[in-house]
Amino acid sequence: MTVQTNVDAVTDRAASVLLRFGPMIYGPTVLFALGEGAVIPLIPIIAARLGADIALAALVASALVVGQLCGNLPAGWAVARIGERLTMAIAGTLSLLGVVGMVFAPVLGVFAASVFLIGFCAAGFGLARHSFMTTRVPLAFRARALSLLGGTFRLGMFLGPFVAAGLLALFGDEHAAIWFFGGCLVATVLLVLFGPDPEKQVPVPSRANFDSGASLAEDTGEAVTGAIPTFERVGVFRTMWLFRRVLSRLGLAAASLSAVRSARQVVLPLWGFSIGLDAQTIALVVGISGAIDFALFYASGQVMDRFGRLWAALPAMVLMGLGFLALAVTHDLGSSAMWFAMFAAVLGVGNGLSSGILLTLGADVAPRADPAPFLGSWRTLTDAGGALSPLLVSGITAVFSLSVATGAVGVMALLGAVAFVRWVPRFVPRVRQ
Template sequence: MIYGPTLLFALGEGAIIPLIPVIAAKLGADVATAALVASALVIGQLAGNLPAGWAVARLGERITMAIAGTIAIVGAVAMALAPSLGVFALSVLLIGFCAAAFGLARHSFMTTRVPLAYRARALSLLGGTFRLGMFVGPFVAAALLAIFGDERAAMWFFAACLVATISLVLFGPDPEAEFAAPPRLALPSNDVEDTGEVVTGSIPTMERVGVFRTMWRYRRLLSRLGLAAASLSAVRSARQVVLPLWGVSIGLDAQTIALVVGISGAIDFALFYASGQVMDRFGRLWAALPAMLLMSGGFIALAFTHDLDQSAMWFAMFAAVLGVGNGLSSGILLTLGADVAPAQNPAPFLGSWRTLTDAGGAFAPLLVSAIAALSTLAVATGAMGAIGVLGAFAFARWVPRFVPRPRSGGANE
């Protein structure tokens, strides 16, 4: 009931993502317009985080997920039946908006229900569940294409996944009722405002604060640790853009590029739980800092290999390095957001947190394109490595220093 809905949603979304540009092109879009339509998914998710924070705080995780799933079904059906490019693009935007609500609802649930002693492992597993769906989804889409010969079959598959998701959420056991929220550790920080509210037992007496007031209250934390998290999201997103472009620029064929990118993704997926183990046992920084240094170092080193004789070998090697770094960062953004979120009403804060991280992911491909257009792809790749180095310094400065005790669930400063 906790991981199943996330897997179903990610599986359906992973099936439609590779086909969005294909269907857009069939509806009359050129290459640039098709790319813009595909980016509507990210734009919708970015725009949906703040409203999702409001909805989760007011309606609860379960109702928010049910509403988001229902609206997403409308979007999936509209994508399958879209008569024009404009309707199709708006449907993609709507799916992204609902994905934000769905993701934030589950993030908020895990933040309030999972004990601190194994929070990172639980959230890394949540991130791994999403990655599994996104990894398997394209293969499902390929199978549907082979069977039906129509790209829109994947849209109907997504709608079926959404129906199953809503059924689980509404008619299955309610995790919110079964799992009481454990006592939360208050991290000492000058960034978090102490309201002085008294909590008796497990019943909060804390004021429910709106999204924008929460953003203002935690502006210092969001402008420091939040920007560090955004830099990690940017480096992750740049990896997905740079690797295929790099393979094309050094003259590799499509099959070789797909193989290298696929191996990098497999390494990434294989390490998702290791990240949670490291964070729970040794602290968040022990996963965040190596991940950032590996990815930034991989980008910087790759930038110097474009014209070498063995450029294909270096490409494969540093793609694997980026996969290791990305795998070690699995669940970090979810875990750090949960660590610093307000104990009693985390949803508005998490909406702001996820907006920052999604903005970093959305900004990176645009930055890579702009720098590559003005200079070269190698310079753009090195620039992303430099952003990673700055992000590593920011993590080293702002990540809260504590190590949970597995037995007691407490923490050491």
């Protein structure tokens, strides 16, 4: 009875805190992701109309990811010095400049620079939310809070393309979606600036809970059993050096998960095209896979909070690894379309089970008092994995075949699963109910 009472108390407290985060964190996240999701599919099309060929249009589209990759470390510096709220407001305001640049770009270079700026600002916006949740959400329901954060982002990115399609049908101009993104950014900035102040509504727990004489200690590589005490504010690069062991071990495991996720987005459309399916069928299969992925985001947080982080990371990586390996041998089968649909669903389940795991692991191993510089390094690693994965798929496909590239992604996922088994128990605190 006592155990059940404690669990119910934690659940009630979790629901209360998550509801308070709605207008502070989840609302702005949905708005930002909805606008960005509406614009992303149109970037190559607008680039092509400005004179880019297919390869150059793809390069311009990648400027969004490159901008986010480059923005993580400066974002860590900004959050550590001016706070999460101001960083989110500044990032949203600068993104508006990117929107104006995309609408009125006279040449391709200006358009590409505007896309890069939006990606750069998205890094600041995302890291500020991550840092806020890291310092304020108790360990007992941290995974649920961060899985919900990831789920709200996925919701915006999932609905954004449908909004863009509606705007195209209504106005017949791709720039309508960019203006819609601008409207979302204005609403985001207003909500951040004039809504409830998250830094006052949910203050950081008192530093009196820590040893007052503690300072940022060098990472020894030993198991983490609680929050890392840190009061001395240090720079991003020194933080990278101090936490080099966890970044080079658990951080690379996290990067492998990010790479597998990114490869899924590339491999599935290419696979459907290569076996002769029409665009509508491919879109339907990929959409169903995405819907399954989205439906599982909160279940992932429940699993991580109740049983531990490894219970989400390991099944997700094994399921996606085996799914890619199995898909790789079905290309020339007579029923290849059926296998494609089935394994797309399997990959959706695997990706859904991992929802929020990268945010949660980063929060688990970040220094409690000043997490932003560490999270900047953590997110740089995971974003790098996501950015390099499509290049790996493209290179292997060019040299060998798409089947070999798909199998290679499966092997990478299984190796990542081994890395999680090795490093999660060593670095991540155990969940206590």
